[in-house]
Amino acid sequence: MAAVRELLSADGPLAEHVPGFQPREEQQALAEAVDQALSDGVSLIAEAGTGTGKTFAYLLPALRARGRVIISTGTRTLQDQLFHKDLPVVREAMELPVCVALLKGRSNYLCRYRMDRAEFDPRFDRRDTAQDLQQIRQWAAMTRTGDVSELAAVPADRPVWGRATSTVDNCLGQDCPDYGDCFLMEARKRAQEAEVVVVNHHLLMADMALKEGGHGEVLPGADAYILDEAHQLPEVAAQFFGISVSARQFMDLLRDVTAEDLREGGDEPDLAEIMANLRKAVLDFRLCLGERPTRAAWAGFDGRPEVTKGVETLVEGLAALQGVLERMAERGKGLEACYRRCAGLAADLNAFLAPAQGEAVPWFETHSQSFILRLTPLDVGQQVQGQMQRHPGAWIFTSATLSVAGGFEHFRRRLGLPEETRQIRLESPFDYANNAVLFVPRGLPEPNAPDYNTAFLEQAWPLVQASGGRAFLLFTSYRALHAAADWLRDRCDYPLLVQGQASQRQLLDRFREAGNAVLLGTASFWEGVDVKGEALSLVCIDRLPFASPADPVNEARIAHLRRNAGNPFRDFQLPQAVIALRQGVGRLIRDHTDRGVLMIGDPRLLGRSYGRSFLDSLPPMARTRDAAIVASFLQQTAPVSTPD
Numbered sequence: 332m333a334a335v336r337e338l339l340s341a342d343g344p345l346a347e348h349v350p351g352f353q354p355r356e357e358q359q360a361l362a363e364a365v366d367q368a369l370s371d372g373v374s375l376i377a378e379a380g381t382g383t384g385k386t387f388a389y390l391l392p393a394l395r396a397r398g399r400v401i402i403s404t405g406t407r408t409l410q411d412q413l414f415h416k417d418l419p420v421v422r423e424a425m426e427l428p429v430c431v432a433l434l435k436g437r438s439n440y441l442c443r444y445r446m447d448r449a450e451f452d453p454r455f456d457r458r459d460t461a462q463d464l465q466q467i468r469q470w471a472a473m474t475r476t477g478d479v480s481e482l483a484a485v486p487a488d489r490p491v492w493g494r495a496t497s498t499v500d501n502c503l504g505q506d507c508p509d510y511g512d513c514f515l516m517e518a519r520k521r522a523q524e525a526e527v528v529v530v531n532h533h534l535l536m537a538d539m540a541l542k543e544g545g546h547g548e549v550l551p552g553a554d555a556y557i558l559d560e561a562h563q564l565p566e567v568a569a570q571f572f573g574i575s576v577s578a579r580q581f582m583d584l585l586r587d588v589t590a591e592d593l594r595e596g597g598d599e600p601d602l603a604e605i606m607a608n609l610r611k612a613v614l615d616f617r618l619c620l621g622e623r624p625t626r627a628a629w630a631g632f633d634g635r636p637e638v639t640k641g642v643e644t645l646v647e648g649l650a651a652l653q654g655v656l657e658r659m660a661e662r663g664k665g666l667e668a669c670y671r672r673c674a675g676l677a678a679d680l681n682a683f684l685a686p687a688q689g690e691a692v693p694w695f696e697t698h699s700q701s702f703i704l705r706l707t708p709l710d711v712g713q714q715v716q717g718q719m720q721r722h723p724g725a726w727i728f729t730s731a732t733l734s735v736a737g738g739f740e741h742f743r744r745r746l747g748l749p750e751e752t753r754q755i756r757l758e759s760p761f762d763y764a765n766n767a768v769l770f771v772p773r774g775l776p777e778p779n780a781p782d783y784n785t786a787f788l789e790q791a792w793p794l795v796q797a798s799g800g801r802a803f804l805l806f807t808s809y810r811a812l813h814a815a816a817d818w819l820r821d822r823c824d825y826p827l828l829v830q831g832q833a834s835q836r837q838l839l840d841r842f843r844e845a846g847n848a849v850l851l852g853t854a855s856f857w858e859g860v861d862v863k864g865e866a867l868s869l870v871c872i873d874r875l876p877f878a879s880p881a882d883p884v885n886e887a888r889i890a891h892l893r894r895n896a897g898n899p900f901r902d903f904q905l906p907q908a909v910i911a912l913r914q915g916v917g918r919l920i921r922d923h924t925d926r927g928v929l930m931i932g933d934p935r936l937l938g939r940s941y942g943r944s945f946l947d948s949l950p951p952m953a954r955t956r957d958a959a960i961v962a963s964f965l966q967q968t969a970p971v972s973t974p975d
Contacts, residue, residue: 712747
């Protein structure tokens with residue numbers, strides 16, 4: 332077989348099949364490293380800067396590898412692109428008859444059983460929801476995969492999907508009358524038969540957590556795992572190796588018990604009262620956690636008398652429902668499933684209320700009418716390593732942002748990877764030195780100063796004007812974002828797009844179409860957003876993105892590091908902020924021809940010793956503190972307007 336370097340050369344098969352393909356030394360080096368790791372069956376940490384072409388660099392070795400390879404992505408959007416666009420191109424170019432499969436979590440697949448029973452849900456009295464259900468029924472008769480992303484007319488965030496898809500709790504499994512036509516089971520069957528399976532991190536971590544708990548696996552066994560956007564893994568792992576108990580789980584259970592009791596002709600005289608009491612207990616418990624939306628440590632609330640009483644009532648109500656469902660379970664598979672859900676919910680609630688000391692942090696968040704209780708592990712390295720040992724083989728961790736000041740220690744520690752893990756770090760092939768400028772304004776106050784937001788905008792606004800719009804203004808808080816929107820609304824003659832006005836996809840489409848828009852965003856726009864060309868030439872970041880130390884999980888991790896003789900700032904807070912900043916900076920240059928300016932307003936970048944860690948982690952772009960130089964550079968990048 333030809334070496335992967337040759338396959339990615341100017342004379343290789345990809346050059347013939349991909350319009351505009353350009354050989355890149357960095358891409359070839361990454362492909363060689365991945366190919367060798369797969370061959371040797373070892374772990375590899377691989378950082379590849381923006382523009383390296385890492386997708387093709389790992390797809391080529393994956394398709395040539397012996398045995399099964401699971402490829403995991405950070406988002407479902409990237410997962411779809413990989414399976415429907417990139418994989419077919421590489422497979423066709425290589426002329427390899429490799430069997431590939433796409434597998435998502437169960438909430439992404441239509442459930443015929445629950446769709447048929449959705450008409451009994453009183454929420455479908457609304458006309459628009461009933462229309463959505465009708466469209467789903469029509470689509471169900473035609474779809475081959477049942478993947479809800481196919482039905483563009485009913486977006487995946489519509490409430491109707493909650494009643495037309497299943498969860499781990501309410502799935503009847505082999506007892507389902509529609510099991511033989513189950514879209515999820517068909518997708519899993521295809522995955523079991525495939526040589527390359529494309530999943531996402533949430534499904535991969537959920538599968539690992541199931542195995543950790545001794546439950547059956549969802550994903551097939553594999554000889555190698557390639558994890559793209561791997562910088563997201565520690566947080567995703569913490570979510571799935573932890574516990575969550577939500578108001579929605581209670582309400583969904585109560586609704587399903589009602590439906591199943593009606594179907595089975597219930598004769599439990601106490602059931603209605605028990606469910607009414609539990610429903611009231613859930614609503615009362617939400618109120619005792621405070622009126623405003625909150626995210627806080629449980630330790631600050633669990634001793635309050637009203638919270639203690641609320642918890643006791645919740646536990647008692649759940650126990651009463653579990654008792655009556657145990658008697659009813661033998662009447663039908665639906666009621667039996669409800670009983671198991673109730674027992675599982677009670678077990679999770681008890682685990683949250685009595686966590687192992689020092690191993691996980693109990694915390695909660697509330698929204699206007701709901702709550703979520705969470706128990707998050709402080710260190711997932713042991714669990715991840717346990718899974719890697721149970722599934723020996725090659726594990727490839729790749730992303731554009733894994734290192735801090737050139738080193739991988741932070742990422743390696745968070746996943747428990749040994750020091751001898753192979754590493755490769757490849758710079759972006761883009762010409763940052765000539766095509767990008769870093770601007771740090773003079774005279775801005777400290778970020779905690781009351782006038783900082785206004786001072787930052789006063790520095791950014793002339794650059795926006797010099798650029799003719801075409802700008803992202805990225806903020807570390809919603810408060811700063813909304814303040815900026817108010818400040819700009821009467822000044823900005825360009826289309827002003829603010830996060831929250833529409834979905835991320837809609838805002839990005841409008842931004843690209845306008846060609847001179849100004850977009851204001853927070854965390855979700857720092858990462859995974861790709862705007863190539865002249866539409867984006869200026870990225871302004873208000874503050875270095877240090878996570879709030881008052882966040883309950885961060886607060887607990889900081890305390891955990893101190894207890895274990897660690898340095899919380901050096902070992903956790905600073906590396907996390909560096910990686911987050913690198914993600915934001917990555918929005919600016921997305922193609923070889925892109926040119927632009929990065930403005931970072933935070934004076935700590937140059938005024939504090941730790942600023943060097945940020946600077947050493949950024950691409951090698953020109954730097955200046957002269958606003959006139961920046962304005963001149965932006966004016967040169969602006970497209971020349973022509974009369975209509």
